[in-house]
Amino acid sequence: MTLPLHKLRNEFWSDISAIHMVHSAAFKTTAEAHLVDGLCDHSALAPSLVAEQKGSILGHAVVSPV
Numbered sequence: 001m002t003l004p005l006h007k008l009r010n011e012f013w014s015d016i017s018a019i020h021m022v023h024s025a026a027f028k029t030t031a032e033a034h035l036v037d038g039l040c041d042h043s044a045l046a047p048s049l050v051a052e053q054k055g056s057i058l059g060h061a062v063v064s065p066v
Helices: 013-026 031-041
Strands: 007-010 048-053 056-062
Touching (some): 013 031, 013 056
């Protein structure tokens, strides 16, 4: 079985809505997605990386001092 290749890269501002959708889909409620939105709005996430495949955001990994 061959696993699909994913690209890991720094997030862009244009990824924000896709990142929100990833977090909304990953958790039972949207509370976590809204938390990440707030941290992004305050530039509190560094680094903030996305996993991308064929132009679609599939995952999000962040580090926060909080």
